[in-house]
Amino acid sequence: MDSNHFVKDPNVAVDDLRAAAETLIEKLQNDDYYEANEVINNINKQRDSLIFNNVGKLTRALHNAIVNFNVDAGEAEEGSDLSDKSQISDASDRLNYVLELTQGAADKTMDRVEACAPIAADISSESSQLREEWKRLKRREMKPEEFRQLYYRMDEFFARIGSGADQLGTNLQEIILEQGYQDLTGQVLKKVIRLISDVESELVQLVRIAGQVEDVAGFKSKADHEAAAEQNASGEGPQIKAKQRSDVMASQDEVDDLLSSLGF
Amino acid sequence: MDKNMKILIVDDFSTMRRIIKNLLRDLGFTNTQEADDGQTALPMLKNGDFDFLVTDWNMPGMTGIELLRQVRADERLGSLPVLMVTAEAKREQIVEAAQNGVNGYVVKPFTAQALKEKIEKIFERVG
Numbered sequence: 001m002d003s004n005h006f007v008k009d010p011n012v013a014v015d016d017l018r019a020a021a022e023t024l025i026e027k028l029q030n031d032d033y034y035e036a037n038e039v040i041n042n043i044n045k046q047r048d049s050l051i052f053n054n055v056g057k058l059t060r061a062l063h064n065a066i067v068n069f070n071v072d073a074g075e076a077e078e079g080s081d082l083s084d085k086s087q088i089s090d091a092s093d094r095l096n097y098v099l100e101l102t103q104g105a106a107d108k109t110m111d112r113v114e115a116c117a118p119i120a121a122d123i124s125s126e127s128s129q130l131r132e133e134w135k136r137l138k139r140r141e142m143k144p145e146e147f148r149q150l151y152y153r154m155d156e157f158f159a160r161i162g163s164g165a166d167q168l169g170t171n172l173q174e175i176i177l178e179q180g181y182q183d184l185t186g187q188v189l190k191k192v193i194r195l196i197s198d199v200e201s202e203l204v205q206l207v208r209i210a211g212q213v214e215d216v217a218g219f220k221s222k223a224d225h226e227a228a229a230e231q232n233a234s235g236e237g238p239q240i241k242a243k244q245r246s247d248v249m250a251s252q253d254e255v256d257d258l259l260s261s262l263g264f
Numbered sequence: 265m266d267k268n269m270k271i272l273i274v275d276d277f278s279t280m281r282r283i284i285k286n287l288l289r290d291l292g293f294t295n296t297q298e299a300d301d302g303q304t305a306l307p308m309l310k311n312g313d314f315d316f317l318v319t320d321w322n323m324p325g326m327t328g329i330e331l332l333r334q335v336r337a338d339e340r341l342g343s344l345p346v347l348m349v350t351a352e353a354k355r356e357q358i359v360e361a362a363q364n365g366v367n368g369y370v371v372k373p374f375t376a377q378a379l380k381e382k383i384e385k386i387f388e389r390v391g
Contacts, residue, residue: 106279110286233329235322238351238372249353252378255371258355262362 016046061206088199091192098185105181112171112178119164126157265387267292269315274298274305274331275349276323280372284318284349287376291383302326306334309341316386321350321357329361336365345386349374 020043027036133150136142142150242250249255271288273296275281281298288296297312299305303325309317317335321328328348335341347368348361358369367390368382 103277103279107282110279110282114286233327235327235329235350235352235357236354237322239353242353247355249355249358249371252371252374255353255358255369258358259362259369262359264362 017043020046058206061202087195091195094188094192098188101181101185105178108178109175112175116168116171119167123161123164126160130154130157265384266315268295269293270313271296271316271318272299272305272308272312272314274300274302274317274319274323274328276300276320280320280349284379287379288318290376291380302328302331302334305331309335309344310338314344316383317344317346318349319346321348321352321361329357329364332361332364332366345390347382347386349379 020039024036024039024043027033027039130150130153133142133146133153137147137150239245239248239250242248249258271293273281273284273288275284275298278300281300285296285298288294297308297314299308301323302319305317305319306326308314317331319328319331326334328350332346332348335344335346345367346365347370348366349370349372351372352358353371361369367386370378370382
């Protein structure tokens, strides 16, 4: 057997195996045990070589993938000092930044809304009280002393409306500005999405090669249903394609229907 | 419904805790406390005579479904009303929560109206 046999693809290897099996049967039928043993040894050798060869390929591909990531990182991050960091840890930093930014924006927005609420409530209650007083005035039910009070109260209210509206305006403007996080996080997310799809295409290559090794070596991967059960318990997060999935509830109404079918 | 009842809000995101807290305040419930996962929530529940638990599902440490199981397994907390407010929306998960004795299930993103309805419904039943 020459060394060229060692770099065959698995399909050719399977053909070789069949041929060897036929030879083996033939030798055994002819009581040629020494030659039969030789055939078995050759089959073993060939199988081992194929595994080693594929593990080699896998290692090389993995190495290339890692090298390529680092090269890409160097290009994308020109002038940055991230060279001692992997793309993946950089991506987690970026995602953490998204987390911080969205949290900050949500907090500031809610702060502003909470600052607006009492101003609006005050305007609403004071204006409805003044409207009642005004109606009394129109019905000429008001004494001169009461009118004098209303007069000053109106004056004060106009001033309050003015400054309240200014504060509301400022807060609304701040809320608009806070939405800038969408732009910043969007850019970061796009970068991370690009990285993930790069990693995926490299991984697909690795899986293909690893699959060949598994086929030859007879390894089995973890059963799918075990993995699914683990996923359910730890939670999956928001469903982004709920309408297209039959195992996912697309709305609160569907959840309610399901629960009522369970006797809720 | 007793507006003064003590409510524990469990979610790992402070933003979501704040949103729920605000909605509850709008509904007149001001006696609320917060925890960021099941592990922090459970001792609070055991020591704190809470009347109502609002929990997320997906949290680090201890998940909401595990917290629900622990609450139902506890002698004293066993009948505590529990509302799940979560992004988990798979059929199996909702069935699992129901089997573990959840009292209501709201999927995120939710409306103030949905939250109000579920809470009212829970206390209609519990009395």
